[in-house]
Structure formats: structure tokens, C-alpha cells
Amino acid sequence: MAAWLRLIRWQNLLIILLTQGLAWWCLVWPAAPQVLHPVGFLLLSLSTMLIAAAGYIINDYFDIKIDQVNHPEKVVLGKVIPRKTAIIAHTLINVVAIALAGSVALAARHPEWLALQLTCTALLWVYSTTYKRRYMSGNIIVSALTAFTVVALFVYEPRLHLAAGAPLTRSRAALSSLPVWILAVYAYFAFMLTWVREIVKDMEDIEGDAVDGCVTMPIKRGLGYAAWFASALAALAIIPLVIWGVVLLQYEYTMLGTYILALLALPLAVWIGYLWRGPAGPAHYHAASRMLKVIMLLGISSLLIYKFQ
DSSP states (O other): OHHHHHHHHHHHHHHHHHHHHHIIIIIIGGGSSSSSSSSHHHHHHHHHHHHHHHHHHHHHOOHHHOOOOOOOOOOOOOTTBOOOHHHHHHHHHHHHHHHHHHHHHHHHHHHGHHOOOOHHHHHHHHHHHHHGGGGGGHHHHHHHHHHHHHHHHHHHHHHHHHHHHHHOOSHHHHHHHHHHHHHHHHHHHHHHHHHHHHHHHHHHTTTHHHHHHHOOOOHOOHHHHHHHHHHHHHHHHHHHHHHHHHHHHTTHHHHHHHHHIIIIIIHHHHHHHHTTTOOSSHHHHHHHHHHHHHHHHHHHHHHHHHHHH
């Protein structure tokens, strides 16, 4: 069991559950959802987690050579879990995930919503088999899939569709009555920080990726270029955070505005400085990657400030 939990990255699955759970509880549930009531949300969230778990399995299935170089102590496929068993589990988990999301979509009489889960499943497969080894495209796919965790709530909830069509007025009431705009901010934040983190992970894993013939940014353009690119993306994440934080302060969302500026924008700025300090080795980039995960968790937690303020 421990090997399977390591294979499906159970900690990351909990983060997915936390992300969707907080977004639903703080933004969707107050809007009196038509589809994502507790049962509907639970089925959708389980589907998301299962698709992610299947994605981790197929990724490790095709990455055995890379992982044996970069993280030999973490390899379980071929040692504890047979590769054939893993590929069967990947297929069954995807089938269950599609069935769960399909039950929600069909109950709402919108089978077209299921295209989101089918797209995610297909992207995870082509990422693991092909695009992970190509320049930048793999990073963008993973970033988009992370953003889909938030976007799925918008796709599956009609009340948010109505909110998206409402005019955005400059008032405090508007900020609290249009949760779709808050979801958009979090989807952007998730996309950008995941993109940054994927580049940093490529910097950490450059040795094993080179052995397997991957053409990642650090391999093709060098660690210095990759660091500059990651820093630029982090800056593009900081700018809207600062703007949003200032706007919130103007409309007397003092706690939330201060939280965004002090615990999201500022740590990201500090992180950029950290990325350029220390030896350019796997341990340094691993620490930088873990710091980004903490900042992402802080971003998710800000939903609680929004709800209670």
C-alpha cells in the first residue's frame, strides 16, 4: 500500500482536494449551486483526483530511466509494483474517473461538460509519452492541467456561467458577488506558478533528462536562461497579485489585500532572489521547488480570508 501511495503522489492529491474544496466552499457554495451541491461536488472532485492519480502512474511508467538517475530511492515501478499491474491500474482508474464526472454531467443534461475530463486524460497521456521530452510544451501542458482543477468548477456550475456574463462594476458588492472572477485569478495563479515550478524541476532533474534524450529548457538553453525565464514568469504572477491586492485594500478588504501582498507577492519576489543564490545544483533547485509549493498552498489558503472577511 505504501508503494501505491507513493506512486500516485498522495500528498499532491490532497492538495488537489484542498484546492477544489476551498474554491467550492468559499466561492461556489455561497452562490447556491444548481449542479455542484455537496454530492455533485464530491463526485467531480473524486474524478479530478483519480485522473491526477492515473496521470502520475503513466508518467512514472514512461519515466523509469529518468527516475533511476534522478531519484533512484523513489522508484517503485519494476521494483515493488510490476509495470503491467501499473498500466492496468491506470486504465481502470481513468474509467472510474470518467464515469464519476459523466454521472454529474448527465444528471445536469450537459454531456458536453465531460469533454474537460476527456481532454485532461488525453493530455496526460501525450504528455507522458511525448511532450514531456519536448521543449517547453510539456511544461505548458502540466500548467494548464493544474489550472483545469479550478476551471472545472466553472464548467460544471451554471450559476457561475451567469455570473461571468454580468457586468463588472467598481464596487465592493461586485467584488463579493462575482466569484467567477476570483476563480479566474486563482486559475491564472495556479497556471503561472506551476509553469515556474516545472521549469525549476527540469533544472533539478537535468542529468536524468539528458540521459533519456529530453529537450527541456535547461538542456537546450542552459541553466542560466532557464533561471531568467522562470524569474520572468514569477514576475508576471506578481504584477496582477499586487494590482489585485491594492484594489482589495481600496474596497476595504483589508485582511485579504494585506494577505495577498505580504504572503503571496512578497514571498514570490523573495523567491526570485533565492533562485539566483547558492550553488546551481539539484539540492538548490529542489529547495526552490518546495518553496514554490508552499507559496501555492498560501495562495489556496487565501480563499478562507476571502470567505470570512
